[in-house]
Amino acid sequence: MNGRLPIAAGDEGGLWQQIFNFDDYGELLALVHNSLLAGALLGLVGGLVGVFVIMRDLPFAVHGISELSFAGASAALLMGVNIVAGSIVGSLLAAAAIGILGVRARDRNSVIGIIMPFGLGLGVLFLSLYQGRAANKFGILTGQIIAVDTPQMAWLVGTSAVVLIALAIVWRPLTFTSADPEVAEARGVPVRALSLAFMLVLGLAVALCVQIVGALLVLALLVTPAAAAARVTASPVLLPVLSVVFALVSMEGGILLALGSTVPISPYVTTVSFLIYLGCRFVGSRRAARASRTSLPADPRPAARV
DSSP states (O other): OOSOOOOOTTSTTHHHHHHBOOTTHHHHHTTOHHHHHHHHHHHHHHHHHHHHHHHTTOHHHHHHHHHHHHHHHHHHHHHTSOHHHHHHHHHHHHHHHHHHHOOSHHHHHHHHHHHHHHHHHHHHHHHHHOOSOHHHHHHHHHOOGGGOOHHHHHHHHHHHHHHHHHHHHHHHHHHHHHHOHHHHHHTTOOHHHHHHHHHHHHHHHHHHHHHHHOGGGTHHHHTHHHHHHHHHOOOTTHHHHHHHHHHHHHHHHHHHHHHTBSSOHHHHHHHHHHHHHHHHHHHHHHHHHHHHHHHSOSOOSOOOOO
16 A cells, blocks of 8 residues: 555556655655664664575575465454464465475575465465455565554564574574585584574565555565675675665665655655665676776787797
8 A cells, every 4th residue: 555546547647646746745754663663673684584485595495495485364354353463374384385395596596486375376365255354465466565563663673673583693603504515514503403494584574565565566575685785795794785785775765765665665665665676686787897907918919939
């Protein structure tokens, strides 16, 4: 939901005025402090969790978990209970299944490929049985940042705190196992336990993001910012910092754009995130090209015989 009524197609002004309307932007901005705070929390959580998603090659898992999160939220909507709680339950069930059954990469991808259509099918079934407002159905898929209320904000703050505390506890060993799992296991680090713990943390993070950007576009928060940061740095300190900054810019920028628009927030978050990635990819490519040029000998031709 974006809080605005769509402008009729016959109105003057063209497509731009049909999408954007900043006439009462100042008044609307004063009403969305919960949304801005929620966006900041999701940017922080998404940026930090996304670092390990990229390091452990789990973007496909994010999408699989989001489908079960969508099913849980749809079931909660149908039963008239808390949607955030339903989304969290669905995410944790999917994360646990992937973490337990998909120890190896090949097994994990097979499990995710099975879970995704099952979760999507359940979600579609529950939404088809729901007889309430169509906007509620649409919001689960595409997000509804402007509609964040105080109870939902409490769930977001509490769940974000759990994710951040868990990451703080396992950050160092999880970084070790993500970078070199064989060596970590040889040194006695509980690789499998850490993998399962991270999958559960990832499940909570996905459930948070689904509430704001929707089940279809959760990758824009949990994958794209970290992938963009990885294009410009390999520093273990700078990588999470840039990932969080990129996620924050995507979220807050998407909120501020959606506030003056008749379009849901999701296209703005994904577009800002994608543009950041393109910029980082360009910078990374230029940097790699310069490094390759400087590493070449000044004159690669063999010296002429005298």
